[in-house]
Amino acid sequence: MLHLRLITPADRTDAVVRLIEKTVGTTHLVVMPGAARNPSGDVVMCDVAREAGDELISALQELGLDVSGSIAVENIDLSLSKRAEKAEKEAPGEAADAVLWEHLTDATHEESTLSITYLAFITLATMIAACGVVLDNAILIVGAMAVGPEFGPLAGISTSVVQRRPRLALRSLIALLVGFAVAMAVTVLFSLFMDSLGLFTEAQLEADRPQTGFVYAPDAFSFVVAVLAGAAGTLSLTSAKSGALVGVAISVTTVPAAANAAVALSYGDTNQTVGSTEQLLLNLLGIILAGTLTLLAQKWLWSTQRRRQSNAA
Incomplete structure (x- = not known):
């Protein structure tokens, strides 16, 4: 699993949240309005199956989040969560075969x-x-x-x-x-x-x-x-x-x-x-x-x- 920490301008948060929610293989969505200071905006965090990570990151870049906000990605070494297991099962492909191009x-x-x-x-x-x-x-x-x-x-x-x-x-x-x-x-x-x-x-x-x-x-x-x-x-x-x-x-x-x-x-x-x-x-x-x-x-x-x-x- 991957952990994404995003800083989004307030006017794009809803679009980012909708994108995450419709991406198969995501879970543990957290939204903290106004939490970011530099750059200012909202903080959005979620976990995503590795095999769905590249698609989600590319879509976030298309929203311009890498320019107007921030996209940080970390590997999760251990995640004890039934929701995480469900997200990994639903994500297409195998994690070992997925390539995170960025x-x-x-x-x-x-x-x-x-x-x-x-x-x-x-x-x-x-x-x-x-x-x-x-x-x-x-x-x-x-x-x-x-x-x-x-x-x-x-x-x-x-x-x-x-x-x-x-x-x-x-x-x-x-x-x-x-x-x-x-x-x-x-x-x-x-x-x-x-x-x-x-x-x-x-x-x-x-x-x-x-x-x-x-x-x-x-x-x-x-x-x-x-x-x-x-x-x-x-x-x-x-x-x-x-x-x-x-x-x-x-x-x-x-x-x-x-x-x-x-x-x-x-x-x-x-x-x-x-x-x-x-x-x-x-x-x-x-x-x-x-x-x-x-x-x-x-x-x-x-x-x-x-x-x-x-x-x-």
Whole structure:
């Protein structure tokens, strides 16, 4: 269930209340006239089944409530109410299949912001991965994959394509490109520093690396895994199962490939630099492609399901 807290201008409250009452899957409607001060107006609250949430939010936006008032949405972790159970049963579709498009857009917008924190995470992840590739340590590689924040901008690009949000696409693309550029540049310096201390050597990079050699040897499986991970990651975002993102993060070789390219560049190894860069681009392409197709499929399936249920009613 979702909890909606609305601030409505007094002259639109009746229209908002009628909209909520006629939306299947809503319950626990509360109206507090004159309770809002900034902006001034009435406060309207209700609970709505997740599968009916996107329709209701879109209708509230059509009333201009996002401009003249406020629409706040929260997830309800626990609701002990027979009315809530009835509302969920009456709402069409399954909650796990429903996509809250505005929530997805907002979440990917936040995750694809080029901030100091984002740059710090992707840079630290790349440096950890650099230690992993030089030491041929799979544990460090997995740790770097989990730390890397690059899935946010990738999901932002996919969302922007489906939702036709060019600004989000540009924002996500800038975060992705600048993030990896800064991370790789800093990792080159980090590699040179570690070499000066005798902790990194070219011999370690050029040696057989059974645990990490795959990061500069892209093949068909690299693309296949990226596509599967992109689909899984997108589903985890749209279904609010964020825990699955950890599995997605450690299944693709974006950050390790960037790290290997940076270390190889510091030693002038063109072959590994090119191979790692190809691995990186292949994974990024696979994730974006899979994410976009997954969102398009979800949008089509959900609209088809709603249309069938409306015709049956």
